[in-house]
Amino acid sequence: MDIDAIKTQVDFEIGSVDSVRSLEAFRLKFLGRKGIIAQLTSSIPNLHPQERGAFGQEVNALKNKVSSLITEKQRSIASGSGESRQRTYDIGMPGIAQELGSLHPLTQVLNEICGIFKKMGFAVVEGPEIESEYNNFTGLNIPLEHPSRDVFDTFYLKGKERLLLRSHTSPVQIRVMKKQKPPLAVIVPGRVYRPDAVDASHSFMFHQIEGFMVDRNITFADLKGILEVFAKAVFGEDIKMRFRPHFFPFTEPSAEVDISCIICKGRGCSVCGKKGWLEILGSGMIHPNVFKHVGYDPKKYTGFAFGMGVERIAMLKYGINDIRIFFENDLRFLKQF
Amino acid sequence: MKITYKWLKDFVDIRVSAQRLSEMLTMAGQEVTSLEKRDGDVVFEIEVTSNRPDCLSVLGIAREVAAIMGKKIKFSLQPSALNFQLKADSRKLRADSQKLIIKIENKKDCPLYTGKIIKDLKVGPSPDWLRKRLELVGCRSVNNIVDITNYVLFEYGAPLHAFDRSQLSGGSIIVRRAKNGEKLTTIDEKQRVLNTDNLIIADYDKPVAIAGVMGGRDTEVARGTVEILLEAAIFDPILVRRSRQKLGLQSESSYRFERGIDPQIVEQASLRAVALIEKLAGGRCRVAGALGVAQSKRRTIVLDLSRVNKNLGVNIPASQVKKILHNLGLRVKAGKKNIFSVEPPSYRPDLNLAVDLIEEIARIYGFELIPTTQPAIRPRVSRDNTQELVSLTKRVLVGLGLREVITYSLIDKGLLASFGSDAKGAIEILNPLSSEQEVLRPALIPSLSRCIAYNLNQKQDYVSIFEIANTYSASNSGPKEELVLGIAFSGSKTLLFEQGAIKNEFGLLHLKGIAEVFFNRLGIKDYDFTEQGNPEVIPVYVNKEHLGSMVRLSRTVLNKLDIKNKEIFALEISLSRIFSHANLKKQFAALPKFPGIARDISVTLEQSVSIKQALAQIEEIGKPLLKSARIIDSYKGKQIPCGYKAFTISCEYRSDQRTLTEAEINPAHAAICRELAERFGATIR
Structure with missing residues (x-):
């Protein structure tokens, strides 16, 4: 008889043993006085003397295996409170568990970005959403009646004081610098507001992350270095970056930062407007007038600042083409993240 | 552009x-x-x-x-060939013709005005090359005179305006503020009512143009025009901006005036236009006049080369810096060792500080050639742990199966009204674009409820959401922002077990459960959810401080949200205040050395009896052997008489010194049963 075939048979039959009675039948079949193993043992003398040793060992191993399976089964049947245990489940049925909730995709992106900067040593600071004109504009070197303010259309609050809803997170620069002396490395996430007509790419409320660093000897090259670490961490090591001269009233020199289009890898597509580049943030060296407003000596300190729209980054990252979907909070959308 | x-x-x-x-x-x-x-x-x-x-x-x-x-520009300043000279050493121009009187009411409103009278011209279509160029840059061709003024605007950046001189009374130009209520019909056929904020061009009798924004219909150059007054001027950018905003008139001219015009280019543009008109429309310019300042103030910026390289983190040699500045049209004089005095041209009023020059050098040198370096960051640890606690809160809630939402901080008064709030005390927006942006929300529940309504509409049968955001309120010390947690859910969830499906209808106890898990995670022990007269609104207390409420929305509110056959349960609590009670410190307590013994009691109580009080009393009575008493089952149905409720309470007895014997537990347990029966009228089953 073929020992391997018997082993397979043992494995198969022990599976259907589910009661004391069927276990006894199993035992008799294999280990009984006239059982299969007894038959095997009795066949040994008929073998060629050279084969006997090896065969005998295999039979012994089989015997041990069957004995231990029986002991094991006895134990499991006993713990089944004496009754025979039926298979009560179909493993093809849905598993039973509490469903996990989820963080809003914007929170996930905010956490990721803040996490990268925190690892580099930046501290996270938040500021109020209701701001003064001074912190939102004047302190940041944005004259009140000037075309440079056109891009910062702003919601004002009814009331005697001219208070507004911050149109960017930059006022937190003023707040932090007025309170603390350099060195500073700070990151500021938060909601900002602009009275823009709502469409696929505009929302009157959105999120920004502002970052700034001030110390002696901070250079534009440092700004490039920090933002490169950030962009590669978010969009991948093989992303290309470029710094394009631009204008912001609160930085000089100022730069807009583009990354090579993550959709077409720079070849040009509808997402990047055939340019091969995607603008992701604005940045620059903090303007000396801003330092003067907060009482820092611009001869002693230099610093850089940057700001980005979180929705924009999230849209690029997840391939979302309509900003409004973030604020609709459709569960079918939220459950994807 | x-x-x-x-x-x-x-x-x-x-x-x-x-x-x-x-x-x-x-x-x-x-x-x-x-x-x-x-x-x-x-x-x-x-x-x-x-x-x-x-x-x-x-x-x-x-x-x-x-x-x-690094090329040369093909342009040089032209001397005026007319009856006044633009001298390099004189910054002032003066009207010198009796035939053209220019009056400027306030030099600040209009620092420079030049006028030229061109006679005997013929208005007609423009030649093809002119029309084509204008059309390429998006400008519609009108007639040769108007086209030439536009052409020069695009070419030199100085807006020009041509008046039909026959329609100007008195032959003079007055630049002044409009009187309140003065009217002008502009070339777009609209009557504009002006006020003293509007700077206008007028003749003796009436306004003829809104300075820098748009001309008047009646003095417009048209087919029959034979004589024009050509205006080239500078107007105060802020006044142009205000007029443009108030009248809603954006034009190529106003766009440039608001940003500022190079004073030196004004007369050049005028000369260029005159030359083109004489060539293409056959007129002759014989009279010219001007008033004001035709050059910006000269200024010198001191630039230290070491500062350039220090700010940028590069090493650009002095010769290259000089060359870049020179190519940009700046005059560079080398002073002491690598210190330059730099004089910007009149068309670059944006250059005032050394950093402005550093930017110029950097952008021409090439941002891409600036290396990338890693600054040494000296981190500081903040004592404020709000962000950590917010993040912890979110993790707890997500673990409990809730979805985070982000809704607008601005809402409409109508939404507040449907919650029975009259929006008084809410902070209003002065300039909303639509009614959805009328007020800063004083609470999260209205937004969350609307979000639930939206999702129920999408045929979701179970929605459980939360948001952490600010709410806003007016106070004596000004507007206040408070960080708030809002939770809301609706519907039922079917859980499929081996025994079959169980429909879990959500209610206030689920909210309470979530809140308890959250409080426990924050290390808050003293919290309370006691009904105070209204079973639909349960105040939440933490360390005796009222921090928020749990609510079951009324049918009226649900109807207004268009929700049928569903309920909404919501919780709103102040995180700013709850976090001050948080205690994340952990302290190890030794594990019990001796086993505990559980004894269950099944009781039937009158509906009105507070189970919370009963449990508290049991724990009091059972001291010191009783370690905990908790409800492990509750019954409803036929066996329980109407007006009663039934529970099984499990009591755990344990000592830290020894294994308890039956003899020790029995009297304690009997005392508890007695107390339940006598004090709470319980029937022990």
Whole structure:
């Protein structure tokens, strides 16, 4: 008889043993006085003397295996409170568990970005959403009646004081610098507001992350270095970056930062407007007038600042083409993240 | 702004392709946003930043191209061939003709006004080359005179205006503020009512143009016009901006006036237009007048080379710095060792500080050549742990199966009204674009409920959401922002077990459960949810402080939200205040050395009896052996008489000194049963 075939048979039959009675039948079949193993043992003398040793060992191993399976089964049947245990489940049925909730995709992106900067040593600071004109504009070197303010259309609050809803997170620069002396490395996430007509790419409320660093000897090259670490961490090591001269009233020199289009890898597509580049943030060296407003000596300190729209980054990252979907909070959308 | 490749070539020798040129411009800060081949030319769309009004012209971009490529610009200042001279040493121009009187009410409103009278011209269509160029840059052709003023505007960046002189009474020009209520019909046939904020051009009798914004209909150059007054001037940018905003009139002219015009280019543009008119419309200019300042103040900026390299983190040699500045049209005088005095031209009023020059050097040198370095960051640890606690809160709630939402902080008063709030005390927005932005929300529940309504509409049968955001309220010390947690859910969830499906209908106890898990995680022990008269609104107390409420929305509110056959349960609590009670410190307590013994009691109580009080009393009575008493089952149904409720309470007895014996537990347990029966009227089953 073929020992391997018997082993397979043992494995198969022990599976259907589910009661004391069927276990006894199993035992008799294999280990009984006239059982299969007894038959095997009795066949040994008929073998060629050279084969006997090896065969005998295999039979012994089989015997041990069957004995231990029986002991094991006895134990499991006993713990089944004496009754025979039926298979009560179909493993093809849905598993039973509490469903996990989820963080809003914007929170996930905010956490990721803040996490990268925190690892580099930046501290996270938040500021109020209701701001003064001074912190939102004047302190940041944005004259009140000037075309440079056109891009910062702003919601004002009814009331005697001219208070507004911050149109960017930059006022937190003023707040932090007025309170603390350099060195500073700070990151500021938060909601900002602009009275823009709502469409696929505009929302009157959105999120920004502002970052700034001030110390002696901070250079534009440092700004490039920090933002490169950030962009590669978010969009991948093989992303290309470029710094394009631009204008912001609160930085000089100022730069807009583009990354090579993550959709077409720079070849040009509808997402990047055939340019091969995607603008992701604005940045620059903090303007000396801003330092003067907060009482820092611009001869002693230099610093850089940057700001980005979180929705924009999230849209690029997840391939979302309509900003409004973030604020609709459709569960079918939220459950994807 | 649109500009064409060939037009640029009029001013600078360009040897590279339009594509390459656009890349060079973009990387030098004049971002070319689109490039389009049309009619044998290439049209560039350039996004000119608000600090560079000098680049709002062909000449301006040509100067940039020249600076980038190190080429010479084909343009030089022309002396006035007319009856006054623009002298280099005199900054003032004066009207010197009796035939053209220019009066300026306030020099601040209008620092420079030049006028030229051109007679015997013939108004007609423009030649093809002129029409085509204008059309390429997006300007409609009107007639030769108007087209020429537009052409020069695009070419030199100085807006011009031509008046039909026969319609100007008294032959003079007065630049003044409008009187309140004064009226002018502009060339778009609209009557504008003016006030003292509007700067206007007037003749003796009436306004004829809104300075820098739009001309009047009655003095417009039309087919029969034979004599014009050509205006080239500078108006106060803020006044132009206000007029433009108030009247809602954006034009190529106002756009440039708001950003500032180079005083030196004004007369040049006027001369260029006169030459073109004489050539194309056959007129003659014999009378000219001007008043005001035709040059900006000269200024010198001191630039320290070491500062350039220190700010940028590069090492650009002095010779290269000098060359870059020179190519940009700046005069550079070397002073002491690597310290330059630099004088910007009149068309660059944006250059005032050393950093302005550093930016110029950097962008022409090339941002891409600046290396990347890693600054040493000296981290500081903040004592404020709000963010950590917010993040912990979110993790707890997500673990409990809730979805985070982000809803608008601005809402409509109508939404508040449907919650029975009259929006009084809510902070109102002065300039909302739509009714959805009327007020800053004083609470999260209205937004969350609307979000639930939206999702129920999408045929979701179970919605459980939360948001952490500010709410806003007016107070004596000004507006206040408070960080708040809002939770809301609706519907039922079917859980499939081996025994079959169980429909879990959600209610206030689920909210309470979530809150308890959250409080426990924050290490808050003293919290309370006691009903105070209204079973639909349960106040939440933490350390005796009222921090929020749990609510079951009324049918009226649900109807207003268009929710049928569903309920909404919501919780709103102040995180700013709860976090001050948080205690995340952990302290190890030794594990019990001796086993505990559980005894269950099944009781039936009258509906009105507080189970919470009963449990509290049991724990009091059972001291010190009783370690905990908790409900492990509750019954409803036929066996329980109407007006009663039934529970099984499990009591755990344990000692830290020894294993308890039956003899020790029995009297304690009996005392508890007695107390339940006597004090709470319980029937022990």
